[in-house]
Amino acid sequence: MSYLVNKQRNILDFALSSLLRRKGKNLALVAVYTLVVFALASVMFFAAALKKEASLVLSATPELIVQKMVAGRHDLIPMSYAEKIRKIRGVTAVEGRLWGYYYDPLVRANYTLLVNEKTALPEKTIAVGAGIARVRSAYRGSTMNFSSYEGKPMLFQVRGILSQESELLSADLILLSATDFRRLFGVPEDYATDLTVQVRNKKEVATVAAKIQQMLPDTRPILRDEIIRTYEAVFDWRAGIVIVVLLGALLAFLIFAWDKAAGLSAEERREIGILKAIGWETSDVLQLKFWEGLTVSLTAFLLGTIFAYVHVFLAAAPLFATVIKGWSILYPNFRLTPFLNVFQIAVLFFFTVVPYTVATIIPSWRAATIDPDQVMRT
Amino acid sequence: MRKSSIFISFILGCTLTLGLAFLDALFQKAGDLPLLRQEIKVVETLQLTDFCLATEARHTRHPSQSDWHSPFQSHPGALDHFPSGAIIQPPERIIKGHELPR
Amino acid sequence: MIELQHIFKIFNAGKPNEHVAVEDVSLTIEAAKITVLRGPSGSGKTTLLSVLGCMARPTSGRILLQNREVTSLPSRFRTEIRRKTFGFIFQQYHLLQGISVLENVMLPAYPNGDSFAQLKQQAEKLLDLFGLLPKAASKVEWLSGGEAQRTAIARALVNNPAVIIADEPTAHLDTKLSRELMEIVAKFKAEGKTILIASHDPIVHESPVVDQVVDMRDGKLMDSGAA
Ligand SMILES: Nc1ncnc2c1ncn2[C@@H]1O[C@H](COP(=O)(O)OP(=O)(O)OP(=O)(O)O)[C@@H](O)[C@H]1O
Ligand SMILES: [Mg+2]
Numbered sequence: 001m002s003y004l005v006n007k008q009r010n011i012l013d014f015a016l017s018s019l020l021r022r023k024g025k026n027l028a029l030v031a032v033y034t035l036v037v038f039a040l041a042s043v044m045f046f047a048a049a050l051k052k053e054a055s056l057v058l059s060a061t062p063e064l065i066v067q068k069m070v071a072g073r074h075d076l077i078p079m080s081y082a083e084k085i086r087k088i089r090g091v092t093a094v095e096g097r098l099w100g101y102y103y104d105p106l107v108r109a110n111y112t113l114l115v116n117e118k119t120a121l122p123e124k125t126i127a128v129g130a131g132i133a134r135v136r137s138a139y140r141g142s143t144m145n146f147s148s149y150e151g152k153p154m155l156f157q158v159r160g161i162l163s164q165e166s167e168l169l170s171a172d173l174i175l176l177s178a179t180d181f182r183r184l185f186g187v188p189e190d191y192a193t194d195l196t197v198q199v200r201n202k203k204e205v206a207t208v209a210a211k212i213q214q215m216l217p218d219t220r221p222i223l224r225d226e227i228i229r230t231y232e233a234v235f236d237w238r239a240g241i242v243i244v245v246l247l248g249a250l251l252a253f254l255i256f257a258w259d260k261a262a263g264l265s266a267e268e269r270r271e272i273g274i275l276k277a278i279g280w281e282t283s284d285v286l287q288l289k290f291w292e293g294l295t296v297s298l299t300a301f302l303l304g305t306i307f308a309y310v311h312v313f314l315a316a317a318p319l320f321a322t323v324i325k326g327w328s329i330l331y332p333n334f335r336l337t338p339f340l341n342v343f344q345i346a347v348l349f350f351f352t353v354v355p356y357t358v359a360t361i362i363p364s365w366r367a368a369t370i371d372p373d374q375v376m377r378t
Numbered sequence: 379m380r381k382s383s384i385f386i387s388f389i390l391g392c393t394l395t396l397g398l399a400f401l402d403a404l405f406q407k408a409g410d411l412p413l414l415r416q417e418i419k420v421v422e423t424l425q426l427t428d429f430c431l432a433t434e435a436r437h438t439r440h441p442s443q444s445d446w447h448s449p450f451q452s453h454p455g456a457l458d459h460f461p462s463g464a465i466i467q468p469p470e471r472i473i474k475g476h477e478l479p480r
Numbered sequence: 481m482i483e484l485q486h487i488f489k490i491f492n493a494g495k496p497n498e499h500v501a502v503e504d505v506s507l508t509i510e511a512a513k514i515t516v517l518r519g520p521s522g523s524g525k526t527t528l529l530s531v532l533g534c535m536a537r538p539t540s541g542r543i544l545l546q547n548r549e550v551t552s553l554p555s556r557f558r559t560e561i562r563r564k565t566f567g568f569i570f571q572q573y574h575l576l577q578g579i580s581v582l583e584n585v586m587l588p589a590y591p592n593g594d595s596f597a598q599l600k601q602q603a604e605k606l607l608d609l610f611g612l613l614p615k616a617a618s619k620v621e622w623l624s625g626g627e628a629q630r631t632a633i634a635r636a637l638v639n640n641p642a643v644i645i646a647d648e649p650t651a652h653l654d655t656k657l658s659r660e661l662m663e664i665v666a667k668f669k670a671e672g673k674t675i676l677i678a679s680h681d682p683i684v685h686e687s688p689v690v691d692q693v694v695d696m697r698d699g700k701l702m703d704s705g706a707a
Pocket of ligand 1: 377491520521524526527528703
């Protein structure tokens with residue numbers, strides 16, 4: 001046992017001496033390699049954390065939403081549809097939602113106006129999201145003016161500010177009463193923006209959606225699963241775009257690393273011959289090359305991953321945030337909850353450490369199997 | 379000191395730091411749990427469907443609720459993110475819509 | 481004791497450029513003696529040494545090392561024999577550039593897996609023996625020719641081999657250094673090591689410490705006799 005450990009440490013010693021001979025070149029290689037791992041890991045951590053957050057937080061979203069479509073566009077839905085849907089077996093409740101957008105020319109931002117029965121706001125009062133409070137300098141008791149669909153001014157008193165902690169969801173929200181909503185936008189009494197449907201058995205949601213589609217062909221059911229998957233796809237795509245942007249650099253590095261790792265110089269070939277002649281076995285030489293490759297790639301992997309963690313979860317990802325999160329005037333202030341898992345790290349390890357190490361070993365294979373007597377005559 | 383000792387200490391140090399990162403993630407997560415619960419609560423009471431990440435257009439503010447035909451979209455249901463939407467087909471499931479099993 | 485029986489080494493056998501480098505060589509090399517292979521350039525000295533030192537397999541024939549047949553052993557065992565039984569001093573030294581003198585000397589012992597402290601001690605003892613201790617940390621490319629050769633000798637000795645094989649060891653040395661080398665070789669002999677030298681340098685084969693001179697020509701042995 002100690003024999004094996006001693007041997008590997010001896011070989012590692014020599015691998016390090018060997019790498020240190022071209023100190024500048026190898027340090028540059030480790031630096032660039034670290035940067036590559038850092039970029040990949042940052043994107044990966046960031047996208048994974050967003051996806052995880054989406055699937056966790058949006059797990060409470062309505063399990064089925066029904067929109068009415070007119071000429072391919074989302075339209076108001078008559079409450080009579082709710083009655084029809086309620087009759088489908090398995091449906092326990094159908095509610096109309098009232099929500100829409102309001103463009104505020106003052107700050108050139110788009111608000112989301114939303115009616116929530118549970119909040120029970122009196123007429124002429126609103127609750128605003130923290131983002132709006134910020135850009136409009138609104139506070140409890142201040143007033144905000146809106147222009148109705150007929151162009152008439154409507155004055156609202158701010159009753160409350162939505163909590164800052166939920167800004168990721170509510171930065172641009174304005175809650176108001178149903179009466180005010182209908183008055184502001186001219187939505188008739190028997191219409192809603194869309195319907196939320198509750199189903200008794202979770203497994204039947206898809207069936208219910210299909211039945212709704214069959215019964216009311218001008219509707220579009222949206223499942224909770226679809227929403228969560230849409231978000232996963234969106235963040236995956238954004239991460240993908242970053243990687244595509246990085247691809248040029250990535251390829252350049254690959255070529256550089258490949259050349260460095262795989263191109264066995266005449267000098268290196270000669271050294272392998274000498275090692276064999278003084279009694280190293282083929283496997284010893286390959287172990288040496290393994291350690292050389294591992295030293296570089298493991299260092300880069302560990303440093304890159306640590307830097308990425310600091311970048312994404314301690315420094316809020318200044319380098320990639322806008323690309324992956326998106327941009328907006330009413331941008332929410334939020335800090336990502338880190339979701340690290342061993343699998344992610346393993347994937348990263350597999351894609352960064354393994355290829356380089358293998359690329360170092362393979363070309364030495366042939367050189368390591370030559371007859372050592374070549375050395376006697378060079 | 380032997381070169382290998384220095385290197386092994388360095389690698390162990392890095393691995394330890396990575397372990398600390400995991401620990402930090404755990405602590406941060408534990409610390410954020412009340413916040414996450416609150417967010418879930420907000421989603422539940424307000425019946426929200428989307429993150430407030432980009433408020434500029436309805437297909438960015440509510441990507442899950444937007445029309446099938448929105449600006450620059452290459453296909454109903456395509457991902458609305460240039461240039462991906464122009465390159466990649468939307469998932470089969472989205473194109474098909476909801477059908478009763480036959 | 482090493483016994484060679486009808487050794488042939490044929491390069492490119494069956495091809496138009498076929499070359500018989502060693503032809504039917506039978507030879508006994510006594511333990512704890514100095515044997516010199518002498519012959520003109522191209523006579524097959526280097527080839528014979530590499531076959532004998534388990535670096536290359538003979539095309540045919542048998543080699544007995546302490547009555548043990550080694551030609552047909554799997555290469556893993558031959559490597560181990562090469563490492564533990566033979567110490568090689570190459571004509572061009574073949575030290576690894578950019579690596580310290582000490583590490584160069586320790587290299588052949590790395591695969592043994594002995595404790596590092598012990599190994600380092602052994603290597604330093606050898607460097608001390610050759611007056612190279614002050615140079616232990618220097619890189620080999622800074623060494624003078626004589627220092628480089630002594631480093632190469634120290635490296636050949638680090639595994640404490642029973643047989644030392646030297647190919648043209650005086651080719652790059654002046655007369656003084658060549659004589660010094662023969663003194664070192666004499667010391668090894670006194671310690672009971674078997675020594676094999678290929679050389680056409682008179683300083684080597686006329687040295688009084690040499691026990692046996694073997695003449696080669698065109699891959700064949702001429703009559704051999706005591707020096
Ligand atoms: N790998 C090989 N392929 C073909 N021919 C070879 C090979 N190795 C050696 N030879 C030939 O074998 C012959 C003997 O070579 P060897 O190196 O053993 O001679 P030598 O006695 O050591 O000569 P020198 O005194 O010049 O070192 C030479 O003619 C050489 O060209
Ligand atoms: Mg020769």
